[in-house]
Amino acid sequence: MKIACIGGGPAGLYFAIAMKLRDPFCEIDIYERNKPGDTFGWGVVFSDQTMANLAATDPQSAQLIADSLAHWDDIEVHFKNTVESSGGHGFCGIGRKRLLAILQDRAAELGVNLHFETETDPANLPDADLVIAADGINSRIREQYADVFKPDIDVRANKFVWLGTHKVFDAFTFAFKETAHGWVWAHAYRFDDDLSTFIVECSEETWRGLGFDQMDQDETCRACEALFADQLDGHELMSNARHLRGSAWLNFRRVLCENWTHRNVILLGDAAHTAHFSIGSGTKLAFEDAIMLAEVLTSKSQPIEEGLKEYQAVRTVEVLKLQSAARNSTEWFETLDRYLDFEPKQFAYSLLTRSQRISHENLRERDAKWMARMEGWFASQQGVSVRPPMFVPYALRGMELKNRVVVSPMCMYSSDDGLINDFHFVHYGSRAMGGAGLIYTEMTNVAADARISPGCAGIYTDEHVAAWKRVVDHVHANNAKMAIQIGHAGRKGATKLSWEGNNEPLESGGWELIGPSPIPWSEKNQIPREMTREDMDRVKDEFVTATKRALEAGFDMVEMHGAHGYLFSSFITPVSNQRDDEYGGSLENRLRYPLEVFTAMRAVWPADRPMAVRLSATDWVGEDGITPDDAVLVAKAFAAAGADLIDVSAGQTTPAGEPVYGRMFQTPFSDQIRNTLHCSTMAVGNIYEVDHVNSILAAGRADLVALARPHLADPYWTLRAAAELGYRGVDVPNQYIAGHVQLARNLKRAAEMQEMKV
Known part of the structure; x- marks a missing residue:
């Protein structure tokens, strides 16, 4: 089988690895428009479940990823000059460049042909038995055949910019800052020994009020450094989106397609669906897509056509679950003004449970002492003992x-x-x-x-x-x-x-x-x-x-x-x-x-x-x-x-x-x-x-x-x-x-x- 994969991000690379491991004789070419080290974004967050899935599929690359992971348990919420710290959350992160390097090396080792700095015309796709459209959230292939894939794209209200810093955050940190034009907040987490992701987000009204719409990337970094000086401790912010013209600020696009296949073209990862970065599941979904698609294409128990229907049906259910949680999380940040009168403990609790994936008793399992303090505060509002x-x-x-x-x-x-x-x-x-x-x-x-x-x-x-x-x-x-x-x-x-x-x-x-x-x-x-x-x-x-x-x-x-x-x-x-x-x-x-x-x-x-x-x-x-x-x-x-x-x-x-x-x-x-x-x-x-x-x-x-x-x-x-x-x-x-x-x-x-x- 000859396969052309358009897009050399985590989705396309991991599909090629999973496919090669199941069928060493298939021929796979990956076409990536950027250079090997070019990437937008800094760190990628994984859960223990994701790591288990990777280990079951390819122990060799999974071990390399595991050896590169930065681990942390705490979440810190900086709000109104207070810090609420809750433990037991069990996150791990890896640099996106490091992840791509591991996957690129492993794919090449398995015989995948990698073509960088290669543009693919969506109207003139490579000659192959199958074309895997793994060309990301702004997929040109998806748009070329939009009448068939029928994408539903919801552009969310807030603006965000994906930055990095050498300040090492020992906890997943949410920092909220009030300005004359509204609130701005950061999502920050470590993914390497000396690097952290630093995502800054705000409403469009605040973004314009602070003049971010008039700033280039360097000016944006300097302005955000001033806003979050207390958290950065003198460290600079950096952008790795130099290939983008002007500002790197974006509005998140939630994507879901009615159809994932068209003739010999199959959508994969962000090209088919997205989940908001605030729940950190985009790469997880892409890996799971890749694993199942490779299983379907190498299955001997059913025709490929039936397998592809199952691929979409099964993966859509999982995507919708995460998109539901992501929608709750996204809307919490988009409607932040509702919660600004909360006391810091309740504000932090509301933030931690915003997606409805983390519940009250689940928080207690993670950090019983913090939950006891939270319940004590809640009970004290009515003048009764903790309960x-x-x-x-x-x-x-x-x-x-x-x-x-x-x-x-x-x-x-x-x-x-x-x-x-x-x-x-x-x-x-x-x-x-x-x-x-x-x-x-x-x-x-x-x-x-x-x-x-x-x-x-x-x-x-x-x-x-x-x-x-x-x-x-x-x-x-x-x-x-x-x-x-x-x-x-x-x-x-x-x-x-x-x-x-x-x-x-x-x-x-x-x-x-x-x-x-x-x-x-x-x-x-x-x-x-x-x-x-x-x-x-x-x-x-x-x-x-x-x-x-x-x-x-x-x-x-x-x-x-x-x-x-x-x-x-x-x-x-x-x-x-x-x-x-x-x-x-x-x-x-x-x-x-x-x-x-x-x-x-x-x-x-x-x-x-x-x-x-x-x-x-x-x-x-x-x-x-x-x-x-x-x-x-x-x-x-x-x-x-x-x-x-x-x-x-x-x-x-x-x-x-x-x-x-x-x-x-x-x-x-x-x-x-x-x-x-x-x-x-x-x-x-x-x-x-x-x-x-x-x-x-x-x-x-x-x-x-x-x-x-x-x-x-x-x-x-x-x-x-x-x-x-x-x-x-x-x-x-x-x-x-x-x-x-x-x-x-x-x-x-x-x-x-x-x-x-x-």
Whole structure:
């Protein structure tokens, strides 16, 4: 087989090595436009897993790389004249020039033909059985056949420049500097005995304000030396991008291609995909691509065409995982302003967990002493002794919660004409005994024709109040608080029970629906009648009456449901509000009626009791619907009207929505609202592990965390979490203490056995 590899970076070189080791008789030519020693960038970061993969593929080059690695364990965060140092992170780095030299020598030793300073015309590729396009992030081959490869390229907002220095950093160092034009920060790490990478990053506004847009590379180095004089200790900064004209500042380009092959051309490494440098995985991905591609091309078990499909399918999954983590990391730096009011310990914690790949307990495994200090700081903000963040109390007005765990509102579809029954008493009561600090009702409707289904709960009769009071009293007896979520289904009403057909309209026994505009939820659903001013007044009065009834029932907090496509959500989002009066059009107008109702509710609810509002932070339909930036404005308006807590959900406002699911996938919306407005928020959405809860809270992404399905599976989720963490300060019903002690003992023993196996 004759193979032409375009690009002599780590991806192309390692593919040639892996391929030659599997098929010594194949002929491989590598065409590289630069000289052997030319490279952009300084050091490359590897993990232990990457080194293990290299050792399994080619022990000889892996050993040479290992012998050249610089190792370090600590991360230092320099912020506001303080240094937070966390250990146990286990990084290693190597100079990019050294890495290329090792790979070039090994490839030549195996018989690969290396052609340097050789330009390749993407429209006239070398004659070969296969052409491997390993020509990097700005791949000319990918662009030549863009109509086939279909690249999705996202140019990120921040500017960065890749520099080097002879200052040796013993820790991976993040240094943040405030200037008159905004913040600038450095990512610095050692990769040789006397060399370190020094990446400087900032927003474009700051970049222009500081005049970097007018500087050449030498001027950039001198300016950055002045900014980071405290970290550089008199050492100079250097650029090795002399082959670039003018400034070496860049915007990172996130690349992902729909197709990785075209005829005999195969994309490899950065030509097919990229991951932001802040998680240091670009070279790792390239090596893994190279290893698998060589395996596929030499496999005897399947045709090459099928193998290439598998190559793309398998590698795409891994790429998407890392790109998801990289996106979280990138956005943290792009939205740095949100976190500048944090205390240094929380700022460092937020930075360390920004990608969601490092969790709370993972940090504890790395550096238990630093985590103890962090948890001590977090607990001290509420005046209590050190404990896991989820068990630190929280207060909203006069409502004091014993912990931050919330049983999320979940429709049970088990009421009769709005009247709850013994099922609900057991359902809510068991979760109160299970240790959660706050128990939410399901969406509880203000009128019979406000229900989602015939089985939905209500609070529109005195009988309803008495039934709810029985539940609330039992919850209070178990030292928990209870909130009622009050809502109106709007255009999503008159549907079957969820297990009979989600959002499926009733075949008989339905009722008239109302909404901001006569737009049905779907073609199958009833067309709602556009609300008149008389309708608005009636519904507002129903919400006020329901709020008064909630007070009679003894609820600690009232939440207005303004999310998920129900009535108020339908007013807020343009996908369902197309009115041409003062209640439609601009966001300000669309908010007018929901705010009017909320204000009326707040007026009859006691000043010492909190109120909340649930919002859908995005419609998942792009700029045609509510966006996260819009959600900040919506939350700001409700906070000004007296909302003490923003319950941040997302979507379910239109069947056209295209959610992006994943662990804690809605938490970034809570983070944005909380740290832009400095208000209390509650995070929801695919949160199911103890680590998720503690990480969200400690990083300042929310103040409360709501779990839905985990509480359906385990009413005692919070007590189990306390046992898992070895926390003894949780309230356990006297009748259950023996079981809780046994559970804690069993979990501890299981953890010890697992540690022995490792």
